[in-house]
Amino acid sequence: MKKKYSYILPTLLALAVALGIFIGGKLHFNDTPEKLFSTNSKKDKxxxxxxxxxxxYVxxxxxxxxVDVTVNNILGKLxxxxxxxxKHEMEAVSENMKGDFVGIGIRFNMFRDTVTVVRTIKDGPSYKKGxxxxxxxxxxxxxTLFGRRIPNSNLVERLKGKAGTKVKLRVYRKSEERTFEVTIKRDVVPIKSVDANFMLTNDLGYLKINRFAESTFKEFKxxxxxxxKQGAKKLVLDLRDNPGGYLGIAEKMADEFLKDGKLILFTKNKKGNIKKAYATSRGSFEDNPIYVLINERSASAxxxxxxxxxxNDIGTIVGRRSFGKGLVQREMDLGDGSAVRLTVSRYYTPTGRSIQKSYEKGHKDYYQKFMERxxxxxxxxxxxxxxxxxxxxxxxxxxxxxxxxxxxxxxxVPIGTLDEExxxxxxxxxxxxxxxxxFLEQDRSRFLNYxxxxxxxxxxxxxxIFERFIDYLLNRxxxxxFYGNEEKIKTYIKANIAEQLYSPNLGVQLKSGQDQMLNKILDLDTEVMQIMDEALIQSKD
Known part of the structure; x- marks a missing residue:
């Protein structure tokens, strides 16, 4: 998705700022409608x-x-x-697409009316302060951040702030039965795009990406x-449940696997202008086997x-049919802190196909078709x-x-059973x-030196623990x-313990053994190796 500015729409939302006051001072409300609307301008109306x-108005x-309703209604026709x-959503949206935010670098839960740290972000401000x-x-x-119900959004606002500003925290550590104060300087904290990367076999690496933000390509590389460095000569690129993001980031990532001069995609706008994107010689994984995982929630980038x-006949796409979004949006500032993401072109794959599903019957029908799958x-x-x-x-x-x-x-690869899903x-x-x-809050000391x-x-x-989890769910x-899926449930409990004690990366790694698509790839990879070995033996004979 390309982020540019528009010269067409910013006037639409100037209604909410100085323009209204300015025109209001100039207008004479006893003028006739014919005089006021003599220009017949849509924007003027x-x-x-x-x-x-x-x-x-009375x-x-x-x-x-x-104005918000009007803008949404207009866009609803597109x-x-x-x-x-x-405006009130722009900060969160911008942070998500930029790939970072300014804060103290913790993930927290509101546990028994107290802000409790679930995990500190490695190398972030809180991590460095212990x-x-x-x-x-x-x-x-x-x-005071305890003893009362405070919305998470308010808590986040109190802990976030401008880079370089400080916040003094009073902290209670149950494991040491002590209270202490610590001053933390707020800093830029990354929002990770790469959920996990680890070795599935001696030469097969795994890399999962959750979106395409500004920082994604750097993380990916x-x-x-x-x-x-760990020996990966083959790669599993997991794009399941990835809704997309910036078009340019997707182009750079595809370039890593395609040889110089190969067409990545082309876009076509309203005027029929075509823009093509080609791979360069900078790719670092061009001659290596790659498996790409997709599902029904993989979209856009x-x-x-x-x-x-x-x-381009590179690699193997594994999974289920993707969402079907072949439109490109550009973010356009509307002048009052809000913005519109407007579709400005369609993109086409190298063979010339558009993968955008039809939206001619309206938005409701569009999303209903997705549910019909x-x-x-x-x-x-x-x-x-x-x-x-x-x-x-x-x-x-x-x-x-x-x-x-x-x-x-x-x-x-078919979807799992209803209980697995x-x-x-x-x-x-x-x-x-x-x-x-x-569970960990009951006694974290048992895992301190694990x-x-x-x-x-x-x-x-x-x-x-398994029975406690059953009670936890039944109470909700x-x-x-439960008992027919005991192995998977126990694996996911262990994976979540690993995520909170060590890292999200380890959590994903532990779940991989229960992943049907990954198991399918391991089977495919084994079959390919057997075929190659047989071919090698025959050539020697």
Whole structure:
């Protein structure tokens, strides 16, 4: 997604600032509508309507909210991905896409009405000052943070601030039964795009990316280099559940796998202008096997990479059909702190296919079609995927690929059972994490000197913890076949303990053994190695 400024729309939201006051002072409200609207300008009509409401309407009205509704209604007539970002949401959206924020660098829970540290971000301000998981923050600059219900958003505001400013915290450490004060200087804290990177086998690396922010490519390169140093000659690039982000970041990442001169994608705007993006000679993984994991929630930039590799006959796409977003947005400032992300072009994969699904019947139908994948059987069988012959394309090596609604993988992996998907959902929704946090809070001392390698090899989630987790879910009216999925549940409990004690990376690594797609890749990789070995033996004979 390219971030530029518009010369067309900023006037639309100037309604909420000085323009209304300025025009209001100039207008004579006894003028006739014919005189006021003589220019017949669409923008002028909107501006004047807001002024009429501001100065003449019988009741006090928040015209800012009217403007927000108006803008959303206008965008609602366009495609589903042209969206309005209100001023109060811009900071969070910008932080997410930039890939960092200014704060003290902790992840916390509100536990028994007290801010409790779940984990400090490595090398962040709190990490450097010695804060630990389990520490309870009682005061921040004499503001009480315990004993009352405070919204998380308010707590975040009190702990965040400008870079270089300081906040004095009063902290209670249960493990040492002491209270102490620490002053922390706020600093830039990264929002990680790379969830995990580790070795699956001696030569097969794994790298999972959750979005395409400004910082993503730098993180990706660092993780890839680390895997190569560990012996990775093959790579699994996990783009499942990745909603996308900046187009340019996706182009740079695809360049790592494509040889110089290969087409990555091209875009076409309203005027028919075409812009092509080609790979360069800078790629560091061009001649190595790569597997790309996608699912029904992989969108936008994730689909650009999958499509670029598939259309260039590079690597193997594994999983389920992707979301189907082939539109490019540009962020445009509206002058009052808000912005609009407006679709400015479509993108096409190297063979010329658009993977954007139809939105002609409106937004509701657009998202309903996505939900229909669950009922149509598409997520269970590749044969249930409906494709049109008119959208058939052929890669340079003769492989048939299709446009119109997502990237269809080379190797299909069906969705898990209903209970398996429920477990995944419970994990992504934070139930495992919350249970583990409460479990650790009972007695963190048992894990204080637990070496990571011993935890990986020796620690087992026993039946007592398992039963406690069942009670935890039942008390929240959540049910599934617990005993039929005992192994997976115990694995996820252990993985969440590992995440909170050691790192998110280790948590993902421990879950990998229960991952159907990863197991499929390991089987594929083994088959390829066997074929290569047989070919080598035959050549010697």
């Amino acid at each position: 909107l501006n004047r309507l807001i002024d009429y409401i501001d100065y003449e 009741d006090e009205i928040n015209t800012d909210s009217i 495609d589903p991905h042209s969206v309005y970002i209100p 804060l630990r998981a389990g520490d309870k923050i009682l005061l921040a600059d004499n503001d 660092s993780a890839l280099l680390s895997l190569q 994730s689909e650009i990479i999958a499509g670029a590799l598939q259309d 669950y009922s149509s059987g598409e997520l269970i069988s590749v044969d249930s995927i409906k494709v049109a012959d008119s959208l058939k394309f052929t890669t340079p090596k003769g492989k048939v690929v299709y446009g119109g609604g997502g990237i269809i993988p080379d190797i299909f 429920r477990i995944e959902s419970l994990d992504s929704s934070g139930y495992f994490s919350d249970f583990v946090f409460r 070496p990571k390698h011993e935890f990986i090899e020796e620690y087992r989630v026993d039946d007592i 009216n959540l049910k599934l076949d």
